[in-house]
Amino acid sequence: MDRKQVGRLMLMCLAAAAAMLAMPAVAFAQEARAAEHATFLTSSGAAWLGGAIGAGLAIMGGAAGIGRIGGSAVESMARQPAAAGQISTAMIITAAMIEGATLFAVVVGMLAVLKA
Numbered sequence: 001m002d003r004k005q006v007g008r009l010m011l012m013c014l015a016a017a018a019a020m021l022a023m024p025a026v027a028f029a030q031e032a033r034a035a036e037h038a039t040f041l042t043s044s045g046a047a048w049l050g051g052a053i054g055a056g057l058a059i060m061g062g063a064a065g066i067g068r069i070g071g072s073a074v075e076s077m078a079r080q081p082a083a084a085g086q087i088s089t090a091m092i093i094t095a096a097m098i099e100g101a102t103l104f105a106v107v108v109g110m111l112a113v114l115k116a
Contacts, residue, residue, distance in 0.1 A: 048113050055109030062102030066095045 041049070073091035077084045 047115060051109040051111070051113035053109075054112065055106045058102050058105030058109060062098055062105075065098045069095050069098070 069091055073087050076087050080087075
């Protein structure tokens with residue numbers, strides 16, 4: 001994708017977000033409740049939201065890290081083919097460590113969701 005296509009995609013996403021924010025009556029179209037039950041976000045809802053956002057961010061961070069490692073390893077192998085074995089071994093070990101940390105973060109996020 002070139003810059004023009006990326007710009008159009010971002011503009012469409014922003015327009016969709018603005019349209020969703022401009023229609024709060026549709027988003028909050030619920031029957032009226034008693035005043036003591038009319039809360040926006042309960043403690044269990046906050047735990048669900050925080051756990052889901054945390055797990056998603058952990059997955060995105062792990063994917064970005066592993067992608068960067070893979071790209072750098074391929075570039076290094078292209079520059080020095082004789083060291084391909086050592087580079088791929090180091091790449092696999094580092095990617096496994098990132099994946100382990102990502103899995104731990106996802107488990108912690110899911111525990112936050114299941115605790116509530």
